[in-house]
Amino acid sequence: MMYALADCNNFYVSCERVFRPDLWGKPVLVLSGNDGCVVSRSNEVKALGIKMGVPLYQIKDLVTQHNIACFSSNFPLYGDLSARVMSILRSHTTRFEQYSIDEGFISVDHLPANKRKSTCERIVKEIYQGTGIPISMGIAPTKTLCKVASKYAKKYKGYKGACMIDTEEKRRKALEGFDIADVWGIGRSAQAKLAAVGITTALQFADKSEAFVRRLFSKPGVMTWKELNGIDCIDITELAAKQSITTSRTFAKAITDRAELEQQLANFCDNCARKMRLQRSVCDQVVVYAITSPFRNDIEQYHVVQQVTLPVPTSDTREILGYVLRAFRPLWRDNVQFKKAGIVFTHIVPENAVVPDLFDTRDRVRDAALQRTIDSIREKQGRSSLILGTQLALPSQKDMPVFKADHHSPLYTTDIHQVINIKVG
Amino acid sequence: MTKISNLTPAEKEGLVLEFVDAVRAGFPSPASDCAGSRIDIVRELSNHPDTTFYAQVNGDSMRDAGLLDGDLIVIDKSLEPHNGDFIVAAIDGEFTIKEFRMDPDRQGGWLIPHNPEFQPIRVTADDNFSVWGVVTHCIHRTRQ
Numbered sequence: 001m002m003y004a005l006a007d008c009n010n011f012y013v014s015c016e017r018v019f020r021p022d023l024w025g026k027p028v029l030v031l032s033g034n035d036g037c038v039v040s041r042s043n044e045v046k047a048l049g050i051k052m053g054v055p056l057y058q059i060k061d062l063v064t065q066h067n068i069a070c071f072s073s074n075f076p077l078y079g080d081l082s083a084r085v086m087s088i089l090r091s092h093t094t095r096f097e098q099y100s101i102d103e104g105f106i107s108v109d110h111l112p113a114n115k116r117k118s119t120c121e122r123i124v125k126e127i128y129q130g131t132g133i134p135i136s137m138g139i140a141p142t143k144t145l146c147k148v149a150s151k152y153a154k155k156y157k158g159y160k161g162a163c164m165i166d167t168e169e170k171r172r173k174a175l176e177g178f179d180i181a182d183v184w185g186i187g188r189s190a191q192a193k194l195a196a197v198g199i200t201t202a203l204q205f206a207d208k209s210e211a212f213v214r215r216l217f218s219k220p221g222v223m224t225w226k227e228l229n230g231i232d233c234i235d236i237t238e239l240a241a242k243q244s245i246t247t248s249r250t251f252a253k254a255i256t257d258r259a260e261l262e263q264q265l266a267n268f269c270d271n272c273a274r275k276m277r278l279q280r281s282v283c284d285q286v287v288v289y290a291i292t293s294p295f296r297n298d299i300e301q302y303h304v305v306q307q308v309t310l311p312v313p314t315s316d317t318r319e320i321l322g323y324v325l326r327a328f329r330p331l332w333r334d335n336v337q338f339k340k341a342g343i344v345f346t347h348i349v350p351e352n353a354v355v356p357d358l359f360d361t362r363d364r365v366r367d368a369a370l371q372r373t374i375d376s377i378r379e380k381q382g383r384s385s386l387i388l389g390t391q392l393a394l395p396s397q398k399d400m401p402v403f404k405a406d407h408h409s410p411l412y413t414t415d416i417h418q419v420i421n422i423k424v425g
Numbered sequence: 426m427t428k429i430s431n432l433t434p435a436e437k438e439g440l441v442l443e444f445v446d447a448v449r450a451g452f453p454s455p456a457s458d459c460a461g462s463r464i465d466i467v468r469e470l471s472n473h474p475d476t477t478f479y480a481q482v483n484g485d486s487m488r489d490a491g492l493l494d495g496d497l498i499v500i501d502k503s504l505e506p507h508n509g510d511f512i513v514a515a516i517d518g519e520f521t522i523k524e525f526r527m528d529p530d531r532q533g534g535w536l537i538p539h540n541p542e543f544q545p546i547r548v549t550a551d552d553n554f555s556v557w558g559v560v561t562h563c564i565h566r567t568r569q
Contacts, residue, residue, distance in 0.1 A: 021557070022518035084475040130476035130503040132557075413478065416497075422513060422520045424484035424492065425543070 001232055002139060002166070004108045004120050005146035006089050006127070008082075009134040009154060011102035012040035015081045016071050018132035019412050019420050027068040031056055031407070036250075039073065072407045080413045084131045092123055105146065108139060117164045124161030139164040140171075143234050144227035147184040148174055148202065168230075175203035175228060185224040190217065202228055245283075247271040248342025254293065255338045258329075261290060265328065266321055266390035268343035273317040276345060277375065282313040282354055285347040288324050293339035302336045304328065312357045313349060316367050317374075318388065320345075325390070470562050476503035478558065480513065480520075487511070487522055490539035496565045498522070500558035511560040512536075516546070517553045522560060 008014060012030040017023050027044035031037060036056040038045075048066060050059055056070065063070060082101045090096040095107035108116045120137040127135050138149030145165050152174060153163035165171050181191045183202050193216055199205050205213075206228040213225045223233050247268040255261045265288060276283060289305040308327045314320060324343065356364075377386050410418035471477035482496045490511070492498065506512050512525045514536060523536035523546065533549035548554040 021515035021520060024515075024518070087475045126503070130473070132502065416479070419497070420478070420480040420520065421483050422480050422498075422522055424482055424486045424494075424522045 002108045002116065002141055003105050003143055003146050004116070004137050004139045004162075005099075005143065005150050006085070006104050006106070006123065006135050006137050007147075007150045007154070008085060008102035009136055010040055010042055011082075011133070012071075012073065012078055013042045013045075014133050015078050016069075016074070016409055017042075018081065019409070020069075023069055027066055028071070029068055030071045030073055032073060070407050071409055074409050074411070076411050076414045077409065081131060081133055085127055085133050085135065088127050088130060089123065092119070105143060113166070116166075117162050120162035120164075121160045135161070137162040139166070141166075141230050142227040142232045144184050144224055145171065145174075145230065148178055148228075151178075151182065171230060172203060175206055176201060178202040180205055183224065183228070185220060190221060193217075243348065245272045245275050245345040245348065246342060248340065248344075250340045251338070255341075256335065258332050258334075261332075261338055261341060262325060262328070262390055264341055265290075265324060265343060266388055268341070269321045269324055270317050270388070270391060272343055272345045273315050273320055274375070276315045276348065277371070280351050281348045282315045282351045283345045283348045284310045284313040285345070286310065286320060286324055287344040287346065288328050288342075289344075290328075290338045290341040292337055296337075296339075299337055300335075302333060302338075304331045306331060312360055312362075312364075313347070313351075313354045315351065316371050318371075319362070319367065321388065321390065470499050471501070473501055473503050476558075477501055482522065482563075486538040486540045486543040487524075488540045490524070491565070492522060492539075492560075492563050493565060496563050498560050499562040499564070501561050502558040504559040504561075506556050506559050513557040513560060514548075515555050515557050516548065520557065525556070 013028045016028060016030065025044070026042075027048065028042040029038050029045045029050070030040040032039045037053050038050060038056070038059070039052070041050060041052065044066075045068060048062060048068075050062060056063070062068065078101060085102075086096075086098050086104050089104050089106060093106040093108070093110070095109075096104060097106075098104045108119070111119055116139055120139055124135055124137055127133060136150045136153040138146040138151070138153055139162065140146045140149050149163040149165045153159045153161055156163075163174075165174050178201060180186055180194055180200055180202055183205070186194075194200075194205060197216075199208070205225065208225070210222070210225070213222055217225075226233050249264065249268070251264075255264070269286075286308045287305065288308065289303070291303045291305075292299060292301050294301070306327045308323050310320065310323055374386055412418060412420055478500045480498050480500060482492050482494060482498060485494055488494075492511070500513050504510075506525050506527075508526055510525050511522060513520055513522055514525075516536075521536070523538055525534060526537055527534040533547065536546040536548060538545065
């Protein structure tokens with residue numbers, strides 16, 4: 001089995017640049033929707049040492065000094081360009097798996113071995129010309145090695161956008177020069193464990209015995225080790241199911257009132273559950289958190305992080321919110337200034353994969369019918385037309401995020417009134 | 426609460442009976458065998474939906490070719506520009522629309538306006554110039 005990974009370069013930034021020739025070759029960054037943190041950086045921004053995830057206010061000076069163009073996330077635009085890229089990619093194969101908004105795997109088994117790299121080079125060109133999005137491709141017998149190869153393709157122009165690891169010699173050479181921290185699936189704690197035993201490159205890790213790896217890591221770590229050694233064992237559909245749905249917000253003014261915070265949590269739950277229903281999934285684990293500002297030494301610090309396990313996987317807003325509030329209320333403390341809160345849904349599975357619980361006490365048929373009715377009314381009348389009592393009202397002015405970076409680019413491809421305006425002088 | 430977890434339904438999906446077209450009384454429509462799908466103008470305008478983009482014309486330099494101020498143009502980014510094509514070009518960080526004429530030696534070319542008040546623009550490979558896409562259609566609203 002040989003796979004090819006197509007990985008969009010600096011995807012959100014690239015999307016913004018497609019319609020802005022004045023920003024080609026200039027420093028550009030994209031900020032997260034509500035927190036004002038850096039989520040995508042152009043190479044010029046990376047070269048300035050700006051790290052992923054830093055809040056905008058910490059780099060304000062650099063932004064002014066280097067005239068960095070800052071954008072708020074424009075998801076309708078990124079979603080549309082992603083669909084175009086993935087559709088072109090899909091047209092080249094019968095087996096295609098999208099992994100994230102900017103990454104997709106295809107099978108290249110149908111191509112003769114000596115045509116695989118040149119075909120991928122052509123796909124890179126075709127996608128860039130057709131959509132304006134630069135991508136890099138990595139070809140290898142496992143998905144983890146594809147990731148390694150695509151990083152090489154991204155880094156060195158000589159690969160013409162596609163790097164292939166298809167021999168033992170190439171595999172060893174690629175892993176030798178590859179930082180273990182950049183390996184797919186190696187998180188910060190795994191990295192620390194490996195550093196403690198003197199492992200800093202991917203090759204040092206791959207060359208360890210299986211017994212050694214099993215002592216140090218559980219199943220995912222062992223899988224990464226196998227994949228680095230060319231044994232294909234990661235199933236993308238399984239990985240995608242592990243993903244989570246999150247809604248969180250940093251409040252402009254810290255919240256000290258319980259009803260007000262619960263209102264926020266209700267909105268977050270509603271938002272996550274709506275997304276989950278759209279993708280016809282359900283979940284049975286929810287994390288609710290609320291924290292004080294870590295930048296305030298003068299106030300009492302308090303963090304609520306509570307995991308809630310639901311008895312039956314569901315996507316029903318009312319049911320989930322009920323469990324969330326029941327778990328959250330005992331942890332409430334008066335006089336604490338909550339600055340940020342959020343809801344994370346995990347253990348997400350397709351709704352038709354759920355085994356019914358014999359002792360379930362809820363009338364699920366009736367609940368589902370009610371939820372469908374609510375959804376269809378809201379679709380027609382707007383999202384705030386029908387809400388739960390706890391929600392009171394959907395976010396108003398006072399709930400606006402602190403660093404409201406209003407740098408939204410137009411919806412160039414999804415709204416006819418916002419298409420590119422070309423000066424024909 | 427006791428939980429029994431090793432019980433699974435024997436069949437996940439039940440048998441589904443499909444509807445067949447309703448059996449009607451009366452005389453059958455003579456057109457039912459000749460049904461075609463209605464003209465879809467969007468499909469006619471974009472051979473490659475994945476690489477088709479829209480833009481609005483702002484200015485007069487292509488007036489005599491029928492690209493008027495305010496018109497909506499259809500751009501296919503996947504096409505290779507040929508001589509005589511109208512292209513969306515990026516020059517020095519700005520988009521423009523012009524007719525494209527390449528030199529026979531392919532070392533440079535001309536961007537030609539369609540309005541006597543404007544001058545052709547000389548472009549070479551060294552310039553900060555690239556072709557963004559080829560204009561395939563222009564949509565002009567005739568009723569104001």
